[in-house]
Amino acid sequence: MMQFLSFPLAPFAGDADLPEAADVVVIGGGIIGVCTALELAERGVSVLLCEKGLIGAEQSSRNWGWTRQMGRDPRELPLCMESLRLWAGMNERIGADTGWRRTGIAYLSYTRRELDHWRNWEKIGAEHGVDGRMLSRTEIDTRLPGNDGRILGVLHTGSDGKAEPWIAVPAIAAAARAKGARIVTGCAVRGLETASGRVSAVVTERGTVACQQVVIAAGMWSRLFAGNLGIDFPQLKVLGPVARVEGVPLITDMPVGAENFAFRHRQDGGYTIAVRNRAIAPLTPDHFRLLGDYLPGLRTSWRELSPRIGRTFLEDLATARRWALDRRTIFEQVRILNPDPVPGYTRKALHRLARAFPAFQGARITHEWAGYMDATPDAIPVIGPVPALPGLNIASGFSGHGFGIGPGAGRMMAQLILGENTLVPADVFAFTRLRPGQAQPAAA
Structure with missing residues (x-):
């Protein structure tokens, strides 16, 4: 185990070299990317996963670790149920511990x-x-x-459960590599090359890799990457503060949520705590560009967001939205997005917990962190092809649900790439539900 920033992250050493070619290139080494790579590798597909930083270092290791069906949007529920089934068999499947347990x-x-x-x-x-x-x-x-x-x-x-994000994602990545996937860390993908109107290669900071299919599974970076391709993917980032506390006896092994607090007993004996139903929305230029997309949903969910304007707005405003592929990009400048903790939020969660469960009155905060969640206008992810560019796929916009439904999303993405019947109706997660105007190849 290595100490990463303000919380631990299990180590994963990427492959040293890039292959010259792969059938599929996955961009992003979070839970969605590694589960997609695992599914493809198990089917004998040549797959390369490129991660600009470390495996699981952004939101995939910063989340609460819940794997639930309960409370999900009915449109998303079948995928959640399939993911839970996959989580239940994950340790045996990969031959390693993910911390998953069926706790309710x-x-x-x-x-x-x-x-x-x-x-x-x-x-x-x-x-x-x-x-x-x-x-x-x-x-x-x-x-x-x-x-x-x-x-x-x-x-x-x-039947719901929990896992340990900081060990689960690297463990799944290791299993994908053991089954044939190539995984390269510290390797940003700058963009794509096309031939005859479809994807033909990815251009990375280390060189070009020929491929037939690409999956953008880059979390909150997905919109920016897609934009350089001329693809308008409506996605915004939401900040979720979290803390680890210790000094509390075991109350229950199951994750617990209320209107304004949540806690989960951890495998290391502490608790992960957070404010529930209140995320921070750092305002960016995209909030104004996409206001029409998000306004209908805000009418019912605005109470769950705390808008803030600060340096994030200026940083995003200064970030290039188009770039040449022979130049260093933002993905190389920011290897790991590590937003500052928000102590006021986590202390608020602990105060509420101490009232609801007095045993938390003696809790000590040992670690605090925050992570950016990638949110779509309807809070349902996009999993599938982008018709405007054949060979391009997106698996992003999981709206805070990615860790729990990662295994199912990875399987569905692999099924779509291989032309198999999907485990749930694909239209629920289609890119075109958000952008019906991009339903045909650009050259058509």
């Missing part, structure tokens, strides 16, 4: 409005075969000992 997950209600919301979702889950149910008063006190007695109700899904 609980959502707490402290108001009638929250209680009604989760009772309604209980019905939605039942329609899809999810085992979520409201707990009895006795079950609440048994499963959540030491609560302060204010809980009105708890929706619990026993």
Whole structure:
């Protein structure tokens, strides 16, 4: 294990050299990219994954580690369910520990409005075969000992679970490489080359690699990369502050969420804590460029965002949106995006936790960090081809759900590339649902 920035990240040493060619090149070494590479390698496809920094170093290691079906958008739910099935077999599949355990997950209600919301979702889950149910008063006190007695109700899904992001993503990457994938770290992809109107190669800082298909799985960098290709991918970044605390006895092994706090018991004995339903939205020029795309959703979700304007706006304004492929790019200048922690948020989460579960009154914050989530206008990811450029695919915009649904997303992306039947309807995640005007090749 190596110490990375303000939290640990399991080590992964990339391959030394680039191949001259690969069937598929995956751009980005987060959970989506490594799961896609694993699926393709298992099918015997020649796949190269290029990561500009370290495997899993951005949001994929900074998230809460929940793997859940409960509370998901019904459109996304079938993919979540498939991903959970894949998580359950992941340790055996890759021959390594990801920290995944089936612990169940609980959502707490402290108001009638929250209680009604989760009772309604209980019905939605039942329609899809999810085992979520409201707990009895006795079950609440048994499963959540030491609560302060204010809980009105708890929706619990026993089949949900959790993993350790900081070890899971490098472990999956190692398995993909063991099965034939080439994985090169510290290697930014600058752009693509085309021939006869379709993708023919990627241009990296270390050289050019011929390929037939490319997957942009670059998280919050995906919009910028696609823009240099003339592809307008509507995606914004949202900041999520997180902390690790210790000095708290085991309350429950399952992740727990309420309206304004969340916690998860970690494999190392501490807890990951965060403010739930309140992310920070650092305003950027793209917020104004994409206002028309996001305005309908903001009418219902604005309470969950805290807009801020500061240096991020100026940094984004100064970032080149088009560049030549023989020049150093922003991807080489910023190997790992490491936003500053937001102590006020994590301390607010701890204060709320200490009231709801007095055992947290003795908690000590040991690490604080933040990560950028990539969010689409409808909070549903894009997984699939970009018709305007044959051979180009996007798997991005996971809106804070990427770690949990990464295995299913990787399988679906591989199925689409290989022309197989997808595990869920592909149109739900199609690029063209957001940009119907880019439904045909540019030359058509």
